Amino acid sequence: MKLKIVSIAISFLFASQTGFSQEVKTDSIDIKIGQMLMLGIGSDTEIRSDNKILADIKAQKLGGVLIYEKNITKLNSVENLKKLISTLRKDEKLPLLVSIDEEGGKVNRLKQKYGFPKTVSAKYLGEIDNVDTTKYYSDIIAHNLLDLGINVNYTPVLDVHNDDNPPIGKNERAFSENPKDIIKHARQVILSHRYFNVKTVVKHFPGHGNSKEDSHYNVTDVSKYWQQQEIFPYIKLLYEGNVDAIMTAHIVNEKLDDSKLPATLSKKIMTDYLRGDLGFDGVIFSDDMQMKAIADQFGFEKSIQMAIHAGVDVLMFSNHIPMKGRDMILPKDIIDIVKKMIADGEITEERIDESYQRILKFKENL
Numbered sequence: 020m021k022l023k024i025v026s027i028a029i030s031f032l033f034a035s036q037t038g039f040s041q042e043v044k045t046d047s048i049d050i051k052i053g054q055m056l057m058l059g060i061g062s063d064t065e066i067r068s069d070n071k072i073l074a075d076i077k078a079q080k081l082g083g084v085l086i087y088e089k090n091i092t093k094l095n096s097v098e099n100l101k102k103l104i105s106t107l108r109k110d111e112k113l114p115l116l117v118s119i120d121e122e123g124g125k126v127n128r129l130k131q132k133y134g135f136p137k138t139v140s141a142k143y144l145g146e147i148d149n150v151d152t153t154k155y156y157s158d159i160i161a162h163n164l165l166d167l168g169i170n171v172n173y174t175p176v177l178d179v180h181n182d183d184n185p186p187i188g189k190n191e192r193a194f195s196e197n198p199k200d201i202i203k204h205a206r207q208v209i210l211s212h213r214y215f216n217v218k219t220v221v222k223h224f225p226g227h228g229n230s231k232e233d234s235h236y237n238v239t240d241v242s243k244y245w246q247q248q249e250i251f252p253y254i255k256l257l258y259e260g261n262v263d264a265i266m267t268a269h270i271v272n273e274k275l276d277d278s279k280l281p282a283t284l285s286k287k288i289m290t291d292y293l294r295g296d297l298g299f300d301g302v303i304f305s306d307d308m309q310m311k312a313i314a315d316q317f318g319f320e321k322s323i324q325m326a327i328h329a330g331v332d333v334l335m336f337s338n339h340i341p342m343k344g345r346d347m348i349l350p351k352d353i354i355d356i357v358k359k360m361i362a363d364g365e366i367t368e369e370r371i372d373e374s375y376q377r378i379l380k381f382k383e384n385l
């Protein structure tokens with residue numbers, strides 16, 4: 020029941036990446052893999068000169084970092100967060116992706132108690148249903164991120180609203196049950212961020228809104244509940260050229276892949292469907308690879324191999340969710356694993372080059 024889209028109709032939306040061919044040929048495999056990694060920085064609120072992650076950023080062996088509330092000090096919050104981000108980016112050779120989940124409402128790291136502006140939830144904006152109101156709050160968030168030095172925001176949520184959904188509906192993260200309303204408000208969120216030169220990552224593909232469980236904790240199967248209309252916001256925004264990047268969902272959807280693999284690990288969903296049928300050739304971000312739906316079911320190394328094979332470009336490790344037998348994950352942990360997989364023939368270097376090329380393009384105007 021794949022939704023067929025004539026790829027030529029939207030292929031013009033994605034700029035040619037041939038200008039990066041020289042970098043792809045000459046950069047080391049460590050740099051290429053490192054640029055595919057997005058890591059949390061632990062609970063640090065300042066970055067010392069001997070910080071291991073800082074060293075990897077300088078060596079181009081880490082493509083991006085995640086900012087959480089635990090990285091914000093209780094006093095002088097704005098000033099200290101700016102300093103932390105500035106230190107991380109100070110000696111960058113390739114632009115560092117400094118990312119955050121700043122949707123507004125309940126998913127909000129930059130809270131008023133730290134001196135940041137008030138935000139509201141997507142559900143609130145969908146109920147008000149006034150694009151000017153959405154623009155007002157989205158402009159505030161995007162301007163605030165620009166001021167801090169944050170250049171990637173994991174928003175907007177394109178999932179449908181369902182009151183009974185644990186991770187999305189109950190946290191008021193979706194605009195509406197109606198795809199047309201989702202499209203209208205999500206578009207404005209994206210445009211507001213683009214105005215302030217902040218990239219957005221729409222989520223959670225191919226649709227998490229009707230799930231009955233939370234993939235942070237359990238394997239989540241939406242096969243009985245997922246509806247074809249949940250893909251419409253992606254199609255429309257892709258056609259308009261309003262998608263910078265897409266985040267995967269760790270959900271099983273037999274309507275798109277009868278093998279019962281989570282979408283993040285499914286080549287049928289990520290490559291055949293999203294890239295093939297929908298024509299998307301931008302950057303695909305995984306959701307957090309440390310979430311239980313992935314980490315507990317497939318293991319650390321196997322899930323990395325499967326996600327890359329599926330077509331994921333950026334692997335996210337939040338260092339926010341504990342993993343069995345592992346403390347803080349560092350770039351070297353993953354780079355060494357992927358290099359061994361290449362040596363063993365489990366992953367090709369050409370596949371790494373594909374992701375590296377997309378990431379360079381994504382970073383081009385930051």
